[in-house]
Amino acid sequence: MxxxxxxxxxxxxxxxxxxxxxxxxxxxxxxxxxxxxxxxxxxxxxxxxxxxxxxxxxxxxxxxxxxxxxxxxxxxxxxxxxxxxxxxxxxxxxxxxxxxxxxxxxxxxxxxxxxxxxxxxxxxxxxxxxxxxxxxxxxxxxxxxxxxxxxxxxxxxxxxxxxxxxxxxxxxxxxxxxxxxxxxxxxxxxxxxxxxxxxxxxxxxxxxxxxxxxxxxxxxxxxxxxxxxxxxxxxxxxxxxxxxxxxxxGRPQHGLVECFMCRDADYVVVSMGAWSGDARVAVKRLRERGAKVGLLKVRVFRPFPFEEVRDYLRDCKGVLVMDRAYSFGSGGILVNEVKVSLYGHDVPVHSLVGGLGGMDVRPLHIQTALENLMEGKLEEERWLL
Amino acid sequence: MIEISLKGRGGQGVVTAGEIMAKAAIVEGKYAQSIPFFGGERRGAPVSCEVRISDQPISLHRRVYNPDVVTVFDATLMDLLNPLTGIKEGGILLINTDNPRRYWNRTYYVDATGIARSLGLNIAGWAVVNTAMVGALSSVTKLVDIGTAEDVVKEEFPGKLGELNVEAMYLGFKEVRALD
Known part of the structure; x- marks a missing residue:
């Protein structure tokens, strides 16, 4: 073509x-x-x-x-x-x-x-x-x-x-x-x-x-x-x-997900939508300091790309999933899908909930959560209030 | 990457000024964003817009916290909003006023309201100062060429209105001064 x-x-x-x-x-x-x-x-x-x-x-x-x-x-x-x-x-x-x-x-x-x-x-x-x-x-x-x-x-x-x-x-x-x-x-x-x-x-x-x-x-x-x-x-x-x-x-379209620096990453942040760009910045900054982190951006949410998510994340030491929507009484909506994808694999999955009602989320928030994850200090679910 | 914060009042053309800057930068082959902020906008209420200009693709979507340039369309906002919050050290303040004060060590000023009024650029009693401010911004920051901005303005406002706005832009470009 x-x-x-x-x-x-x-x-x-x-x-x-x-x-x-x-x-x-x-x-x-x-x-x-x-x-x-x-x-x-x-x-x-x-x-x-x-x-x-x-x-x-x-x-x-x-x-x-x-x-x-x-x-x-x-x-x-x-x-x-x-x-x-x-x-x-x-x-x-x-x-x-x-x-x-x-x-x-x-x-x-x-x-x-x-x-x-x-x-x-x-x-x-x-x-x-x-x-x-x-x-x-x-x-x-x-x-x-x-x-x-x-x-x-x-x-x-x-x-x-x-x-x-x-x-x-x-x-x-x-x-x-x-x-x-x-x-x-x-x-x-x-x-x-x-x-x-x-x-x-x-x-x-x-x-x-x-x-x-x-x-x-x-x-x-x-x-x-x-x-x-x-x-x-x-x-x-x-x-x-x-x-x-x-x-x-002539522009890369990736697939159902986009992997950014995630192939060799020990820790991966998963996101959807505009703040994926801010997550990209956080990942780049941490990479510059030698941390093996990456971003997995979900482009298609339905049908959910279980296979791709599992293949990219199964060997990670930790995963951080960003949610801008919440199922009250359950948890972040995207994080739940990621957990289903990783069923049977021993990968800790943490949830970062933020941006609700227009609350601004900065690369620094994402970077801090990733750092805390790498230090083993991140709670299972963190809300950016 | 350069970040600009534009603060003004509804009716002064703040969002359009941001879009002219971003569009001119994109026409020149750069990457840019113009990000308007919406609350309960109406004529007279404070309005803000943020602009990013870069040689590289921009992946940020967060708000601007540490602007390189702060542009204030109405001097009364200086006390009301504290627009200099977070400005970078060595950053530039450009303000629309005919009576400048030393708000910041690098202050530039232009009487954009006077320019707009002299050309009859009024809407519902408000002087539309955006093009004069864009001219001044281009002169002070050199982020976009004034000729490119002229092309963008002519495209946005066809006919007589465009000519008046281009005139306002060049007057802003020429009349902007650094406060000694």
Whole structure:
């Protein structure tokens, strides 16, 4: 595959995602405004208004209706997109499960934000992580470039014939949605050949069927079993699509996880989202002092990359998992998945919970926790208050 | 890597100033971030924005704690916010005022409000001082070339508004002074 140099732009996260969506050419959009996603909706409306994106923008009165309307359009054969955040994602939740259960190809961007109460418009991952059982593929970006890249990839993954699942692309509210960074965008023609028009239909209009009717137990469980298999199959497809994207963009896309200095590391920090960049800085500083530390960044959270996480971490002396979302009465959501991955392996796994409701986390916090871990002085769960 | 903290009031164009700086740096082939901060923003309330400029890719997403440059769009914020908190030793303060005081050993000042008013750059009674401040920043820090900033401003504000803003930027560039 030919690598064509992209075009460098300065874009805030919301506009980078809107740009990727424009290039992916969805035919139907329905987005309800909510902070910190709203400026993406504004940009998409501008594209539609100027005729740069030939799509129908359905004006809806809620997030529930936003997903309900594009769900219908996607079943009818259209490529569709929506975006939301926080309370909006909660309000959309009933329809999320409908779309996941029916395996409708949809792409949704989630500008992650804390959930009420108390009220906050700032970033954490509680909204995104609380949707882990909705039968959606979930990916999360570290920076504006990755938010752009994952959005383009999401359309391909969602519509792949061996997958056919909705895909959610998470990126940190404000920290990425409103931050301007250097982004290299692909040429339209490159995106056109990467995401050709959707080939298949879920319904045959000459032979109408009902979608999502009542299912007797033996059908219900079989349909759910098929969804589980589709989710498992998607791992291979996602990796193939990442590799193909790497070829056309010239940018490394790693896999379901990204290993940064972690191959020979004795101690590894595991993270997801924008603060992975700050963890990277902490790891580099400790490496300069001779500590064998590394970073494992989770790019795809559903399906969870158990094999990769286990392979990278099984021989570690200690693992530190950063969580920006919490399952109350249980623990950090990511740390629990990492513990499951390491079942049967004798690796101590510690939890660092922070960044909730927009609380700033610095490389120094991560560095200190890693140092404490190496000295055997880190508690099993530490909250950065 | 250079970190800049921009402090002003809603309506003065603080976030746009940060974006012009970041965009100009990116156009020049560098890496940059412009990070706005949101609370209960409205005209007159304190607003802040942070900018990073580097020759290398930037992986940080934390806030700026030790700025190399502090830019204050409204001198009344000096007592209200203590914008110099954490400024690096040898760092630069650039302030919009026609009556400078020695807030810091490296203080630069420019009457950006006077420049904006002279060109009629007002919105709802507020002098939009951002482009004059960007001009002054470019002059004092040399982080971005004034010509690149001009291209970015023309792209952001097409037509007559762009011309006025470019004029404000060059006036800021020329009129900024170091406090002896």
């Amino acid at each position: 030919q690598v064509t140099k992209g075009v460098v732009k300065a874009l805030v996260g919301n506009h980078a995602v809107a740009y990727a969506v424009k290039q992916a050419k969805p035919q139907v959009l329905a987005v309800y405004p909510i902070t910190p996603q709203t400026t993406m909706l504004e940009k998409l409306s501008e594209y539609v208004d100027r005729g740069e994106l030939k799509a129908r923008m359905i004006r809806v009165e809620s997030e529930h209706s936003a997903l309900a309307s594009i769900y219908g359009a996607a079943v009818a054969g259209a490529r569709v997109f929506t975006a939301t955040a926080s309370q909006g994602l909660l309000y959309m939740t009933e329809m999320l499960y409908w779309a996941g259960g029916q395996r409708v190809p949809i792409v949704a961007a989630v500008a992650t934000r804390a959930l009420a109460s108390p009220w906050s418009i700032l970033d954490d991952h509680q909204d995104f992580m609380s949707k882990r059982d909705a039968i959606w593929i979930q990916m999360m970006a570290e920076n504006v470039q990755e938010a752009y890249d994952l959005t383009i990839q999401a359309f391909r993954i969602s519509e792949h014939e061996n997958v056919v699942l909705p895909v959610m692309m998470g990126f940190d509210g404000f920290i990425l949605t409103h931050t301007m960074e250097r982004v290299e965008v692909l040429h339209d023609s490159v995106v056109d050949s990467f995401i050709p028009p959707r080939k298949f239909n879920l319904v045959d209009f000459t032979d109408p069927v009902g979608v999502g009717p009542v299912a007797p137990p033996e059908d219900y469980i079989r349909i759910r079993f098929e969804a589980k298999k589709a989710m498992e199959r998607s791992k291979r497809v996602i990796k193939e699509i990442f590799r193909e994207y790497e070829d056309i963009s």
